[in-house]
Every structure is written in structure tokens, then in C-alpha cells.
Amino acid sequence: MKSKIWLMEGLSSQKDIIQGIKAFADQLKCRITVFASHRNERNEILSVADHSLIEPKDAEKRLEFILDTVALHGINAIHTGRNSLWFEENRAAIEASGATLTTGATGADWLTLSEEKVAFSQFMEQNSLPVVPSWRVTTLSELKDYLASPPFSDSPVCVKPVTGIYGIGFWRFDDTASSMALFNHPENRVVNSQQYLAAADASESFTPLVLMPYLPGPEYSVDILADKGEILAAVGRRKEGPVQYLEHEGEAFELACACARAMKADGLVNVQTRNNHHGKPVLLETNMRPSGGIGYTRHSGVNLPGLFAAYQLGLMSKNDVIENAKSSFSPAAVRSITDVILYPEQLTNRLN
């Protein structure tokens, strides 16, 4: 009987995933042992697992560390939310250990595609899925030309880096914005184009950008459990100001699932959409990894991390997972808050 799952370092929700799995195992009355590891002493994450390990900082040592750990502790399933490209490159060697590997993707090419926003947008167009119209801007002079005469007339212009994360570098241009607006309210992400161009001019290098029409929203973030492109469970979050509404149907939800299918997603992934000015959802991006907000989705009754672990370990069949997600869902609204938790200075569950 398989029961040991290992969550290696993730980007932002490793703790919520561990707690989701533990709660699901309690609810199912089955034994799942959760191993967790991180390169840093993230004791607030590691302490909630059954066993914890510190990962080597050096990527050269990672494969040996994984193989030793699997052999020593009899790990059945490995999940990673970070360094996914490295994991894909080493998939055969890792799976030769007998453990399964989940990276969110079924190959390195899918990871690269999801990280390159213009290529992603073109791929979605080829698949006849609505996506935010995107122009690649590689030089400052191209940006100046686009801002002087945008390729669309019905929306304000915005940009973001071609490869990026956490919304860093996203800006909306508004030439009526005062020059102090971005200093006083950086969270609005609004900038006067002259100011942006002056800053870009003064910078030594130009980061390639995606130029897009600004979409009014609302925005949806859909967390999905997939098996090699087949959707098993999903929960959408419609973002309205500070409140997020949990959903499991609708046009944005269906579009996100179609996107994950086209990307051959595998494991826990996240697709984001936003409504255009016709009120129609279009794709913004997909991340082939669990989102930072995946833990919020448990308030819908659907435990995506738990379903993932149970499925990976063979404790639930594909149909069980699909049925469980369908029957457990009920709509809910959630609001994220800032909070503190106790940081255990010593780990009592550490194995290495």
C-alpha cells in the first residue's frame, strides 16, 4: 500500500498543501505520511509535515539527495513546485527510484511555454482559446512607437515582462495620471507613459515586455487538479476587490479547464483569466504549479491538495476524485488577511 508523499520546495503554498493533505487523510481515515523539504530553514512550513528534510542548496547534489531519500524512507510520490525544469530534465532518473514525480507538466517544453507569455498567447490562439491580445516589445524604441499609436483603440494600454511572476513589472499607462501617482499609490500599478519611458531610457538594459489592452475584469484564478491533460477537479476564484468568490462553473472556469487540457497539465496547476470589455473571459497566463491561493479553495469543501495526494498514492480512483470534487463543492466567499503564526525555532521532525 502506497502512503508516503514528499512535497519538495514550492513557491508559496507548500504549507497549505501539506495541511490540506493531512486534513484529507484524517477525513478519509487513511494513512498518508507527508514528507516536506526546503532549501532554507522554513520551519513554519516544515513543522506541519510528518517528517522534514533540508534540501541541498547546490543543484548538483539534488539528484543524489532525492534518490537517497526515496530509498531510505520508501517514498512513493514526489511533488515539486519549484526548479521544475530541472526536475523534468531528471525525470527518468528520479522515477527509476520507483517514486512518481509531479511537476505540473508532462515535459520541459510545456514549462517553457507557460513561462513565455507571448508564446503562450500564440499557442492558445492556435487552439482557438480566447487569450489577451499580446504584442512582444523587445526595444525601447518599439515601446515608444506602440505608445504613440497603440495597435488597439478600445482599451488603455498595459505591459508586463514576457517572463515574470508575482505581478512584478505590470503597469497600466494613463497619461492623465499625475507624476506623483505611482509614488503615492504604487499598488494601483498606474503610470504616466512619459515617466515610464524616461525611466526605461535611463536604465542600462530593456526587459522584453508584452504589450496588451487593459482588461477591466473581474479576474479569475482557477486551481486545477489534472492528470496528463485530463481535468479531475477544479475550483475557480472570482476576484472582486478584496473578496474572492469560489466557483465551479461558468465561462471563465470552463476556459481555464480547456487551457489546462491544451497544456497537458499534470498535478496541481493554476490558470488565470480576466474579462475583457465585452464581459468575456480571456486567458492571461497559466502557472504549471500550485498557486499561492490554492489553500483558499478548501473553503469550497473541495480539498484539491488532498485529492491530489490520494490520487497519486492510488488511494482513490480517477472516478472517485471526480465524484468527490463534484459532490463536495459549495460556493463560498473568502477574504485574505495578514496574520502571524508561531515560528518553531527547533524542528522535532527533522530527518537530516
Ligand SMILES: Nc1ncnc2c1ncn2[C@@H]1O[C@H](COP(=O)(O)OP(=O)(O)O)[C@@H](O)[C@H]1O
Ligand atoms: N491585460 C491585462 N489587463 C488587466 N490586468 C492585467 C492584464 N495582464 C495582467 N494583469 C494583471 O497583472 C497581474 C499579473 O499578470 P500575470 O499575467 O498573472 O503575470 P504574473 O502573475 O506572472 O506576474 C494579473 O493578475 C492581473 O491582475
Ligand SMILES: [Mg+2]
Ligand atoms: Mg499571475
